[in-house]
Amino acid sequence: MSQRTAAAAGRQPGKGSLAALAAILPVAALLLWEALGHYGMISELLFPTPSTIARAFVSLAQSGDLWIHLRISSVRALSGYALGGGLGLLLGLLVGLFPRTEKLLDPSIQMIRMIPSLAVVPLFILWFGIGEQSKVLIIAKSAFFPLYIQTFLGIRNVDNKLFEVAKVLGFSRFKQIFRLVLPAALPHVVLGARLSFGLSWLGLVVAELIASSSGIGYMMSDARQFADTPVVFVGIFLFAALGLLTDSLLRLLEWRLLRWKDSYKG
Amino acid sequence: MGSALLEITNLDKRFETAKDTVQALRGIDLQVREGEFVTVIGPSGCGKSTLLRIIAGLDTDYSGTVRLGGAEIKGPGIDKGFVFQEHRLFPWLTVEKNIASDLSLRDKEVRRKVDELIELVKLKGFEKAYPRELSGGMAQRVSIARALLRNPKILLLDEPFGALDAFTRAHMQDALLEIWRTNKTTMILVTHDIDEAVFLANRVVILKPRPGEIRAVVNVDLPYPRKKATSSFQELRLNVLNQFEKVEELALTDGAGI
Numbered sequence: 001m002s003q004r005t006a007a008a009a010g011r012q013p014g015k016g017s018l019a020a021l022a023a024i025l026p027v028a029a030l031l032l033w034e035a036l037g038h039y040g041m042i043s044e045l046l047f048p049t050p051s052t053i054a055r056a057f058v059s060l061a062q063s064g065d066l067w068i069h070l071r072i073s074s075v076r077a078l079s080g081y082a083l084g085g086g087l088g089l090l091l092g093l094l095v096g097l098f099p100r101t102e103k104l105l106d107p108s109i110q111m112i113r114m115i116p117s118l119a120v121v122p123l124f125i126l127w128f129g130i131g132e133q134s135k136v137l138i139i140a141k142s143a144f145f146p147l148y149i150q151t152f153l154g155i156r157n158v159d160n161k162l163f164e165v166a167k168v169l170g171f172s173r174f175k176q177i178f179r180l181v182l183p184a185a186l187p188h189v190v191l192g193a194r195l196s197f198g199l200s201w202l203g204l205v206v207a208e209l210i211a212s213s214s215g216i217g218y219m220m221s222d223a224r225q226f227a228d229t230p231v232v233f234v235g236i237f238l239f240a241a242l243g244l245l246t247d248s249l250l251r252l253l254e255w256r257l258l259r260w261k262d263s264y265k266g
Numbered sequence: 267m268g269s270a271l272l273e274i275t276n277l278d279k280r281f282e283t284a285k286d287t288v289q290a291l292r293g294i295d296l297q298v299r300e301g302e303f304v305t306v307i308g309p310s311g312c313g314k315s316t317l318l319r320i321i322a323g324l325d326t327d328y329s330g331t332v333r334l335g336g337a338e339i340k341g342p343g344i345d346k347g348f349v350f351q352e353h354r355l356f357p358w359l360t361v362e363k364n365i366a367s368d369l370s371l372r373d374k375e376v377r378r379k380v381d382e383l384i385e386l387v388k389l390k391g392f393e394k395a396y397p398r399e400l401s402g403g404m405a406q407r408v409s410i411a412r413a414l415l416r417n418p419k420i421l422l423l424d425e426p427f428g429a430l431d432a433f434t435r436a437h438m439q440d441a442l443l444e445i446w447r448t449n450k451t452t453m454i455l456v457t458h459d460i461d462e463a464v465f466l467a468n469r470v471v472i473l474k475p476r477p478g479e480i481r482a483v484v485n486v487d488l489p490y491p492r493k494k495a496t497s498s499f500q501e502l503r504l505n506v507l508n509q510f511e512k513v514e515e516l517a518l519t520d521g522a523g524i
Contacts, residue, residue, distance in 0.1 A: 262398035
């Protein structure tokens with residue numbers, strides 16, 4: 001026990017310096033950008049300097065507009081993710097566990113998968129208007145497929161040798177699913193959850209840029225109309241930061257759930 | 267040692283391949299008494315693992331009868347413990363949870379038996395370790411404990427120490443004998459190691475390949491614990507080796523070897 005914690009501690013000290021390593025490139029790029037803008041070597045209109053963007057961010061935050069848009073966008077992304085991801089997980093489980101369901105559903109699902117999200121936007125707007133419904137559905141369509149495919153794949157990749165073990169240990173059908181198939185499929189499911197979340201953000205931007213009167217995407221397209229480039233950049237950075245934040249949370253979850261995995265750590 | 271626990275009568279097993287049928291086992295007759303330790307030995311391809319899988323109920327496509335405790339074997343179940351060549355532990359479960367597998371450790375009876383077994387296979391202090399943190403020998407001991415938890419009538423071991431180094435293997439053989447003598451579980455162990463077969467068993471069953479038939483059964487009447495260096499052990503070992511070599515010659519002259 002003590003040996004293992006000691007070994008784990010041996011890997012820890014690198015963490016801070018690794019974070020510094022990851023920061024080198026972005027920080028250097030920002031400094032260069034600021035300098036180029038400061039000396040007038042790039043157009044202030046098309047490439048506002050980081051400091052200008054930061055000022056735009058602060059004023060948006062102070063007026064409160066930013067938080068309103070942010071809240072609306074987050075609610076949309078999360079509800080779309082919950083709807084699409086939840087359905088993807090559920091159908092992935094059903095299709096993975098029962099070959100008959102696979103025959104019934106999978107071909108149709110694969111067909112729908114081939115339709116680009118952008119292509120269904122006009123249809124969704126016609127059907128559901130430009131209200132919340134159409135946006136949540138566009139996001140849900142994006143979030144559905146990674147979780148569906150990964151869950152399906154995870155279940156079908158369970159080692160047959162472990163199934164034999166379950167047989168000789170007399171697992172019931174119920175326990176075969178909950179004690180063998182689901183834990184074994186978990187690495188794939190977690191990966192699917194992460195990929196789905198990334199696509200949820202993408203779906204959100206698509207939905208908000210095309211038809212919306214609120215949200216971060218709307219804030220950006222509105223700013224574009226008035227050539228308010230700093231605000232467009234604020235939107236881009238917000239998406240990046242939120243995406244990174246949620247992905248880190250999901251990775252933390254992944255680490256908690258998959259501690260047992262023995263994989264290459266570099 | 268009591269009456270016959272396992273009765274195999276006139277067992278035939280064929281594998282159908284695309285081109286032809288392979289007779290894997292032919293006319294196997296074998297009785298194993300309660301509490302007995304039987305090892306099955308033979309060159310690769312003699313059907314020894316197939317025989318074990320049939321007893322375990324993992325393979326039910328054969329002719330002849332296989333009875334355990336008087337009842338025909340219908341399929342796998344907890345009355346037949348099985349230890350595979352690879353440990354096949356669930357990688358997401360700790361040692362103690364692997365031993366319990368589908369049973370809950372919150373059940374006091376299960377908890378008590380798991381603790382007992384951890385003591386028996388000498389893994390105290392590793393209850394919370396994951397399989398990736400274990401050595402090959404430790405992992406195999408966990409899988410033996412897992413098979414024993416359900417109090418099987420018979421424990422079937424399919425070359426359980428085949429992948430271990432010589433030192434660990436000798437260690438594991440001692441450990442297995444100790445378990446056998448403490449628990450009095452009937453055991454059938456398949457191996458291709460003559461020393462191992464003689465060291466462990468009351469009886470050594472020698473199979474010959476193509477088709478898999480019992481070539482000879484050698485009784486090992488040496489008291490436990492056995493010493494591999496004694497002349498009586500070496501004599502028995504030579505006896506088995508002679509039979510085994512005849513089997514190997516047969517396999518080679520048949521031209522079916524490779």
